[in-house]
Amino acid sequence: MKLYHELATWWPLLSAPADYAEEAELYWRIISQYKPDIEDALELGSGGGNNAFHLKKKCRFILTDISPEMIRVSRELNPDCEHFVGDMRGIGLNRQFDLVFIHDAIMFITTEEDLEKVFRTARKHLKPGGLLFIAPDFFKETFRPSTSHGGHDDGHRSIRYLEWTHDADPADNLFETEYAYLLRGRRKISSPFQARGFVAGQGAKNAHSPATQVMSNAVQRQKIGIKWGSYSSPGPKGRGRAHKMCIRPGGRGPFFEENLGSFAAEGGV
Numbered sequence: 001m002k003l004y005h006e007l008a009t010w011w012p013l014l015s016a017p018a019d020y021a022e023e024a025e026l027y028w029r030i031i032s033q034y035k036p037d038i039e040d041a042l043e044l045g046s047g048g049g050n051n052a053f054h055l056k057k058k059c060r061f062i063l064t065d066i067s068p069e070m071i072r073v074s075r076e077l078n079p080d081c082e083h084f085v086g087d088m089r090g091i092g093l094n095r096q097f098d099l100v101f102i103h104d105a106i107m108f109i110t111t112e113e114d115l116e117k118v119f120r121t122a123r124k125h126l127k128p129g130g131l132l133f134i135a136p137d138f139f140k141e142t143f144r145p146s147t148s149h150g151g152h153d154d155g156h157r158s159i160r161y162l163e164w165t166h167d168a169d170p171a172d173n174l175f176e177t178e179y180a181y182l183l184r185g186r187r188k189i190s191s192p193f194q195a196r197g198f199v200a201g202q203g204a205k206n207a208h209s210p211a212t213q214v215m216s217n218a219v220q221r222q223k224i225g226i227k228w229g230s231y232s233s234p235g236p237k238g239r240g241r242a243h244k245m246c247i248r249p250g251g252r253g254p255f256f257e258e259n260l261g262s263f264a265a266e267g268g269v
């Protein structure tokens with residue numbers, strides 16, 4: 001999934017560590033009720049390490065994730081924690097812990113067969129009397145469709161997102177979450193496009209404007225379609241003017257820019 005690979009460096013702006021303080025506190029209260037004497041913990045699917053950022057104050061945390069890019073992000077936030085790349089359906093560290101902790105990453109385990117593999121991974125990493133704690137985003141019995149939005153700025157880059165969660169087929173055990181992201185950076189076009197060798201054309205008109213990418217991806221199905229578009233920032237008189245921008249491979253070919261009058265997202269990569 002692009003969010004956890006090509007877009008991983010945006011994670012701290014999408015989901016900031018401070019947003020996790022309250023839930024981490026709640027998790028620890030529950031965990032401590034069942035097992036008060038925890039010295040070390042293993043997290044499976046630790047992502048950007050936001051929960052661990054708070055929980056590592058309670059005990060030693062070892063962090064694992066299937067995405068090397070997310071592990072890199074988490075290392076920045078948690079340099080004091082050990083990190084390993086690995087799939088929760090089979091990783092083997094040959095070590096045992098008081099606690100195995102799985103947060104929202106469990107939502108990516110979509111079959112009973114894979115869930116069994118995760119339980120086996122947890123079992124082999126637990127000391128006798130150890131505790132497995134799983135905190136899914138939803139349970140089938142209490143699932144409700146929802147939307148939310150958010151995002152953060154770091155002085156250089158900003159992200160805003162809209163998250164839309166729904167259940168396309170109530171008869172199965174899957175739900176679907178779609179995201180639309182607006183990424184604003186100093187450069188006109190940021191990483192997902194540059195990674196593919198695309199550069200932004202420099203137009204005479206609106207050349208001053210920061211580019212904003214619009215992308216949406218179907219997350220739980222991992223069938224991702226990226227759409228892109230850009231719009232101009234408000235001009236000197238405060239009026240915004242929308243246009244679509246041509247992104248051309250390798251910087252060659254004619255620049256193409258078309259005023260549309262209002263915002264539009266077009267094309268795909």
Ligand SMILES: C[S@@+](CC[C@H](N)C(=O)[O-])C[C@H]1O[C@@H](n2cnc3c(N)ncnc32)[C@H](O)[C@@H]1O
Binds near residue numbers: 004066
């Ligand atoms: C929403 S993020 C987790 C964020 C994390 N709870 C935090 O506190 O920052 C979900 C993570 O699950 C990871 N993931 C998905 N499937 C996985 C698997 N089979 N094994 C390990 N990690 C997995 C993704 O790479 C992603 O980093």
